Amino acid sequence: MHHTRRAALALATALWAWHGAHAADTGPAEQLARWSAEAGRPGQVEAGRAFFTRRHGGEWSCASCHGTPPTATGKHASTGKTIAPLAPAFNPKAFTDSAKVDKWFRRNCKDVLERECTAAEKADVLAYLNALKP
DSSP states (O other): OHHHHHHHHHHHHHHHHHHHHHOOOOOHHHHHHHHHHHHTSOOOHHHHHHHHHSOOSSSOOTHHHHOSSTTSOEEOTTTOOEEOOOSGGGOTTTTOOHHHHHHHHHHHHHHHHSSOOOHHHHHHHHHHHHHOOO
16 A cells, blocks of 8 residues: 555656656746846837848848748758747747747857847737737
8 A cells, every 4th residue: 555655646746746747837927028028118019020031130130030021831951950939829828938048049149140139129929929910
């Protein structure tokens, strides 16, 4: 009996840890609100579209990998790795994990801009992405 109880406890703990590692802690609207608040102004859809599609002095734009509009599967410009659609209406997992949002904004902004994006740039891009509908 003691062994069964220990096994059940271990299984429950593993399931809880798995759920915690895979649970969404945010959403696209919350991310937009977060960056808009930090920028001190709401994200602007047209500014986000222009930012997303324009090159910023480097080889790539956001659209180089994510497509224009970013509503279908994309492909990394140098590795060829498949990228899920970025627009939340076309990918329910987009912008649902704060740690991943921060990681990918940091990494992708450095690729595109050779610096981190400002809060206003992030708010604008999220406003654009959230505005894309099927």
